[in-house]
Amino acid sequence: MNNREKLKDKQRIVVKVGTSSLIHKATGNINLFRLEKLVRVLTDLHNSGKDVILVSSGAIGVGFKALGLENRPTSLPMKQACSAVGQGQLMMIYQKLFAEYNQGSAQILITKETMLNDERRYNAKNTFEELLKLGVIPIVNENDTVSTEEIEFGDNDTLSAVVTAVVQGDLLILLTDIDGLYTDDPHKNPLAKLIPEVPVLDEKIGRMAKGAVTKVGTGGMETKIAAANIVTDAGADMVIVNSNNLNNVNKVVAGEEIGTLFLAHKRPDFDFKKYLTERPYFKA
Numbered sequence: 001m002n003n004r005e006k007l008k009d010k011q012r013i014v015v016k017v018g019t020s021s022l023i024h025k026a027t028g029n030i031n032l033f034r035l036e037k038l039v040r041v042l043t044d045l046h047n048s049g050k051d052v053i054l055v056s057s058g059a060i061g062v063g064f065k066a067l068g069l070e071n072r073p074t075s076l077p078m079k080q081a082c083s084a085v086g087q088g089q090l091m092m093i094y095q096k097l098f099a100e101y102n103q104g105s106a107q108i109l110i111t112k113e114t115m116l117n118d119e120r121r122y123n124a125k126n127t128f129e130e131l132l133k134l135g136v137i138p139i140v141n142e143n144d145t146v147s148t149e150e151i152e153f154g155d156n157d158t159l160s161a162v163v164t165a166v167v168q169g170d171l172l173i174l175l176t177d178i179d180g181l182y183t184d185d186p187h188k189n190p191l192a193k194l195i196p197e198v199p200v201l202d203e204k205i206g207r208m209a210k211g212a213v214t215k216v217g218t219g220g221m222e223t224k225i226a227a228a229n230i231v232t233d234a235g236a237d238m239v240i241v242n243s244n245n246l247n248n249v250n251k252v253v254a255g256e257e258i259g260t261l262f263l264a265h266k267r268p269d270f271d272f273k274k275y276l277t278e279r280p281y282f283k284a
Helices: 003-009 032-047 059-066 076-100 112-116 118-133 148-153 156-166 203-208 221-234 248-253 272-277
Strands: 012-017 051-056 105-110 137-142 171-176 237-242 260-262
Touching: 003 237, 003 248, 003 260, 012 032, 012 156, 032 051, 032 076, 032 137, 032 248, 051 118, 051 156, 059 076, 076 105, 076 137, 105 118, 112 118, 112 272, 118 137, 118 156, 137 156, 156 171, 156 221, 156 272, 171 221, 171 248, 203 221, 221 237, 221 260, 221 272, 237 248
Parallel strands: 012 051, 012 171, 051 137, 105 137, 171 237
Antiparallel strands: 237 260
16 A cells, blocks of 8 residues: 555544635635635545544634735734634634534634643643544634734644644645645746655755745745644644645545655654744754
């Protein structure tokens, strides 16, 4: 059985979707068609017997449009205000859509402090476990309203990796606006080639990571490589795949050759708190 075939047996799956995958790029307004499709795909994945967790960006993006602002805010207080407005709206839409398929959903807001504190992290893990036992799909986001440090330099790629580690997930799927990891930035270099599989993360892979390629997201390929480092060291596989077709989630779980697969290599001394404080992307 090859490495792609093994993805069929993954039981606990975390799916991360970025802001750029949830909005109309021309207007910045929420893309309800794509959101509905995502909900349908995740519900069907859950119906097949998998544990499913969604890490969703978009609160600030939804909020600043709801407030009638022309441009994405840059000041911290305004970002937090937009997040406070947008997170409620985003969850309302998610819960309505999931309810159409008789699928329960729940909101979990996390800060870096929560994950660094042993007791709070343990309680968060227990909450995830109970929700999954109840057949609920948790919807996770950074608590931007109170998390000043994360809102300044953070990203949900890292958050989704930490969630995967905490819940002992088997697979993290990062939905983004690019087909996977390339040898160079494909937007600038037409000769760049897609890398289908990464057995080990090293400095060579790190140099291939480029900055953000969209104007609405906060993370680029570098943050995805950092997420892969956390996830694979924790013992889970990770796949970067294009969100232009949300059926790509199904294709990944079906073992199809799509996107870039980062292979797990669990470290016996794994401690993800070091990844959040020291950011050691590549360890021997």
